[in-house]
Amino acid sequence: xxxxxxxxxxxxxxxxxxxxxxxxxxxxxxxxxxxxxxxxxxxxxxxxxxxxxxxxxxxxxxxxxxxxxxxxxxxxxxxxxxxxxxxxxxxxxxxxxxxxxxxxxxxxxxxxxxxxxxxxxxxxxxxxxxxxxxxxxxxxxxxxxxxxxxxxxxxxxxxxxxxxxxxxxxxxxxxxxxxxxxxxxxxxxxxxxxxxxxxxxxxxxxxxxxxxxxxxxxxxxxxxxxxxxxxxxxxxxxxxxxxxxxxxxxxxxxxxxxxxxxxxxxxxxxxxxxxxxxxxxxxxxxxxxxxxxxxxxxxxxxxxxxxxxxxxxxxxxxxxxxxxxxxxxxxxxxxxxxxxxxxxxxxxxxxxxxxxxxxxxxxxxxxxxxxxxxxxxxxxxxxxxxxxxxxxxxxxxxxxxxxxxxxxxxxxxxxxxxxxxxxxxxxxxxxxxxxxxxxxxxxxxxxxxxxxxxxxxxxxxxxxxxxxxxxxxxxxxxxxxxxxxxxxxxxxxxxxxxxxxxxxxxxxxxxxxxxxxxxxxxxxxxxxxxxxxxxxxxxxxxxxxxxxxxxxxxxxxxxxxxxxxx
Numbered sequence: 001x002x003x004x005x006x007x008x009x010x011x012x013x014x015x016x017x018x019x020x021x022x023x024x025x026x027x028x029x030x031x032x033x034x035x036x037x038x039x040x041x042x043x044x045x046x047x048x049x050x051x052x053x054x055x056x057x058x059x060x061x062x063x064x065x066x067x068x069x070x071x072x073x074x075x076x077x078x079x080x081x082x083x084x085x086x087x088x089x090x091x092x093x094x095x096x097x098x099x100x101x102x103x104x105x106x107x108x109x110x111x112x113x114x115x116x117x118x119x120x121x122x123x124x125x126x127x128x129x130x131x132x133x134x135x136x137x138x139x140x141x142x143x144x145x146x147x148x149x150x151x152x153x154x155x156x157x158x159x160x161x162x163x164x165x166x167x168x169x170x171x172x173x174x175x176x177x178x179x180x181x182x183x184x185x186x187x188x189x190x191x192x193x194x195x196x197x198x199x200x201x202x203x204x205x206x207x208x209x210x211x212x213x214x215x216x217x218x219x220x221x222x223x224x225x226x227x228x229x230x231x232x233x234x235x236x237x238x239x240x241x242x243x244x245x246x247x248x249x250x251x252x253x254x255x256x257x258x259x260x261x262x263x264x265x266x267x268x269x270x271x272x273x274x275x276x277x278x279x280x281x282x283x284x285x286x287x288x289x290x291x292x293x294x295x296x297x298x299x300x301x302x303x304x305x306x307x308x309x310x311x312x313x314x315x316x317x318x319x320x321x322x323x324x325x326x327x328x329x330x331x332x333x334x335x336x337x338x339x340x341x342x343x344x345x346x347x348x349x350x351x352x353x354x355x356x357x358x359x360x361x362x363x364x365x366x367x368x369x370x371x372x373x374x375x376x377x378x379x380x381x382x383x384x385x386x387x388x389x390x391x392x393x394x395x396x397x398x399x400x401x402x403x404x405x406x407x408x409x410x411x412x413x414x415x416x417x418x419x420x421x422x423x424x425x426x427x428x429x430x431x432x433x434x435x436x437x438x439x440x441x442x443x444x445x446x447x448x449x450x451x452x453x454x455x456x457x458x459x460x461x462x463x464x465x466x467x468x469x470x471x472x473x474x475x476x477x478x479x480x481x482x483x484x485x486x487x488x489x490x491x492x493x494x495x496x497x498x499x500x501x502x503x504x505x506x507x508x509x510x511x512x513x514x515x516x517x518x519x520x521x522x523x524x525x526x527x528x529x530x531x532x533x534x535x536x537x538x539x540x541x542x543x544x545x546x547x548x549x550x551x552x553x554x555x556x557x558x559x560x561x562x563x564x565x566x
């Protein structure tokens with residue numbers, strides 16, 4: 001029976017196997033070319049030894065010219081095989097890294113969230129650094145094999161001169177790899193911890209950037225920066241630990257390789273002195289002893305890179321192998337139907353029931369902000385149907401029986417803090433480039449003044465998170481995006497909290513006009529939007545306590561009047 005640790009490690013190994021399997025062709029080509037490179041490198045000292053031996057025996061200019069030609073051929077082979085071999089491997093490496101980045105990003109953008117305890121900044125680190133390091137396995141394996149080819153060719157060549165030299169290379173290589181294999185495990189565990197700490201630092205940065213304005217507003221930026229400094233310091237200390245281990249590993253590898261090279265050289269010198277090998281074979285042996293340091297160094301470094309790739313693959317598996325929070329249905333809402341909420345209990349909602357007919361414009365005045373947020377999350381399908389009691393029906397079908405993609409195509413919930421992306425006004429309003437209502441949406445949201453203010457109009461550049469826009473402009477841009485989507489059912493959560501009263505009045509009238517005949521729900525305390533609605537539902541303490549038009553409620557409900565009158 002496999003242990004829980006073995007079961008947890010399997011997804012990371014599966015990722016590496018997938019990367020190797022779909023790059024088999026490129027890896028074979030790369031291995032052949034890099035093998036030629038290493039073989040050519042190994043052949044150089046062998047050729048020198050043969051030239052010395054041959055020249056001393058024949059002393060012929062023709063033989064010397066032939067030898068020089070052979071060396072030129074070897075050098076050409078080495079140069080071209082390295083050039084094209086690395087081109088093949090690096091192309092496969094970067095392509096594979098791209099595939100994993102897209103996979104991780106796709107998981108983060110799926111409509112059903114995955115059950116993984118990672119912040120967005122950590123997922124970003126996994127989608128970049130870890131994806132790149134995992135893809136390195138595509139390059140590591142061919143380099144490992146080609147280095148082994150070089151060591152094998154050197155061992156065979158030395159064995160032909162004297163079997164003891166070949167056995168010395170083989171035994172030394174096995175001893176070096178045995179020592180370094182033990183050290184590489186420490187590198188893998190330390191690297192995994194470093195990646196986790198760097199990811200936490202990245203998540204903290206993402207949180208700081210998101211909340212920079214409010215932090216400055218109440219003077220909390222210094223405490224927040226101090227908090228980040230602590231997380232970053234943890235990452236720095238772990239990076240130093242990893243660097244120390246890597247340095248030790250590299251130093252030990254270099255020392256062991258040098259010891260082996262020295263042992264081969266000294267043994268070859270002794271064998272030549274005793275007459276067991278010729279002068280040419282001695283030149284070859286000394287040359288191979290010097291050359292073998294490079295492939296041995298590459299060969300001995302590969303276990304480290306394998307462990308780093310494995311650690312990164314394990315982190316990617318946290319995202320890719322995580323189960324979804326819920327398994328949605330496969331149905332689609334019926335067009336032309338409304339929305340029904342039946343006895344829903346979740347968070348601040350305590351048995352909420354209401355119905356919105358198709359084509360109706362309904363405003364919901366919520367006295368408790370938490371209840372408004374819970375209702376918006378529920379309708380946005382950010383709460384799994386199994387996580388609340390009661391039932392939500394969209395287009396006459398229970399939410400649990402519908403696919404999340406279909407629900408979101410049918411019913412758009414625009415949050416009060418809608419994200420603004422780097423790009424242009426146009427790409428923020430119509431990200432897909434398919435809406436036919438951009439002009440109407442701009443007009444209805446009163447974004448016309450922002451468009452007219454800039455020569456580029458809708459193509460005016462917007463900075464990340466709308467940094468070059470005011471709060472009211474960002475909110476109206478988010479509203480324009482929601483209106484341009486032209487969804488069958490549109491839910492707006494506090495769409496006008498950052499605009500002045502005059503603008504709010506015009507926006508309310510425009511939204512009601514543009515959405516006439518389309519089902520629209522506005523969660524708001526804005527008198528202008530409440531007055532524009534066909535009817536108002538009053539949500540207090542998690543249930544609907546009153547229902548009427550805004551003006552009738554103002555005239556007959558004192559609590560309502562106190563809550564919404566400005």
